Amino acid sequence: DSINDLCAESRKNAQKYKATWDSLSTKRCYLLQFLSAIDLERAVATVQWDVLRKYQYEQPIPDFQWNLETGDTLILDKPCKKATCSYAGRNYVAWYTEEVNLPYGPYIFGGLPGLIMYLHDTKYNWVFTCNGIEKPTKLRDMYLYKDKRYQKTTREKALSACKNEWEDFMNLAVDEIDLTIDGKKPEKNFPRRSSN
Structure with a gap:
């Protein structure tokens, strides 16, 4: 029952904030x-x-x-x-x-x-x-992150993958909270991609 109550509350919250989200979604600004x-x-x-x-x-x-x-x-x-x-x-x-x-x-x-x-x-x-300039007290090494989760690829493939991920992310948001983008359902803006 607690899971059912949580799901019901989530749907109420999604509807409650839908108008606000709709107005904000037309003014897109993304931080990469x-x-x-x-x-x-x-x-x-x-x-x-x-x-x-x-x-x-x-x-x-x-x-x-x-x-x-x-x-x-x-x-x-x-x-x-x-x-x-x-x-x-x-x-x-x-x-x-x-x-x-x-x-x-x-x-x-x-x-x-x-x-x-x-x-x-x-x-x-x-x-x-540029958000600020500071003079360091000592020299620091600059480095890239050494993380196994970074997939090494080409620029073109990275851009394509990021575009696909973002479109699928938006479709997920549309499904979850009945989001419209620029007054349209997702199929108009972001055609569904095959999942296999």
């Missing part, structure tokens, strides 16, 4: 966890991506063709300059500071005459923000 290590000698980035499952892949560091633009701003009290580039079919805007004389940035971005403090594509599908 990336960790990347750059091997400068080999010019390769090793990326670890933690979605529902964990993936690791290597890819060559692109030669970003940055265009230095007019414009300046302050980010974390550091004067920043603007630059633009295209990568993987998207146009990006970067704000970098020459006060931190390191040609690095988030994910695999880099190659500017200073640290990239803020980077986004022009449609704001990808946004990277």
Whole structure:
């Protein structure tokens, strides 16, 4: 009986919060966890991506063709300059500071005459923000996670797997709480995938 009561209560809560969830689901913003290590000698980035499952892949560091633009701003009290580039079919805007004389940035971005403090594509599908800079009291090793659950694969296979996982995750949410996305049932947005 206690299991039955718990299930009944869960259904009531799902219905209670359905309207709120429906309104929030139309404003999607997802946080993805990336960790990347750059091997400068080999010019390769090793990326670890933690979605529902964990993936690791290597890819060559692109030669970003940055265009230095007019414009300046302050980010974390550091004067920043603007630059633009295209990568993987998207146009990006970067704000970098020459006060931190390191040609690095988030994910695999880099190659500017200073640290990239803020980077986004022009449609704001990808946004990277520097949340803080601290001076360490001593040098620390930087490392990737050594975890057997990371599946070593290619970038393309990792992206495809993450997309499939996310779509199946959304279908699960739709089944459990009768969720609609953009006013449609899941089959309209996320066609079901075979489970074998």
